[in-house]
Amino acid sequence: MKAWWHLKAICGYWVARRLFAWRWLVAQPRAWAWMQGQYARMAALGHVEAQSFYGHLLLFRGQGFGMRGEALRLLRAAGEAGDAKAAYQVGRQLLAGDVQEAADAAQAAHWWALAAQAGHALAAHQLAELYRCGQGNLSADTQAAERWQQRANELGL
Numbered sequence: 001m002k003a004w005w006h007l008k009a010i011c012g013y014w015v016a017r018r019l020f021a022w023r024w025l026v027a028q029p030r031a032w033a034w035m036q037g038q039y040a041r042m043a044a045l046g047h048v049e050a051q052s053f054y055g056h057l058l059l060f061r062g063q064g065f066g067m068r069g070e071a072l073r074l075l076r077a078a079g080e081a082g083d084a085k086a087a088y089q090v091g092r093q094l095l096a097g098d099v100q101e102a103a104d105a106a107q108a109a110h111w112w113a114l115a116a117q118a119g120h121a122l123a124a125h126q127l128a129e130l131y132r133c134g135q136g137n138l139s140a141d142t143q144a145a146e147r148w149q150q151r152a153n154e155l156g157l
Helices: 002-019 029-044 048-061 065-080 084-096 105-117 121-133 142-154
Strands: none
Touching (some): 002 029, 029 048, 048 065, 048 084, 065 084, 084 105, 084 121, 105 121, 105 142, 121 142
8 A cells, every 4th residue: 555655646746747847837826736745745755856856946935934944954855865956055055044044154065065076066166165265164275175176177167
């Protein structure tokens, strides 16, 4: 029976991702609620791509204070699992800070390093800039800046 529910979640997620491209459907409240349910279910099952997608969706389209926290939780989980885009976004959010948390450059550097190691060229470049100038609780380090800039160049930036 468990396999049936897992298959249903996979199929629902697949359909919802295809329907996401239809703007007129996304604008319909009932359809949007169903689609978000599919994304949430697949993310809850630990699917890395779904965690990244739904985390980005909540971060940029979610409403309320709880949505940002849930978005960062999902993005962290996806980033730890190797999703470069999710790790990059966590670093951006940590560097910017918000009302509830102060900016943390050292944590941003950690997440950008994960993203750069996973192949995210912009993360490597941003990390090089962060080390070049230093910011907040992260002091400048020219050797690290050069190393990350070289990585960004290797990745095609």
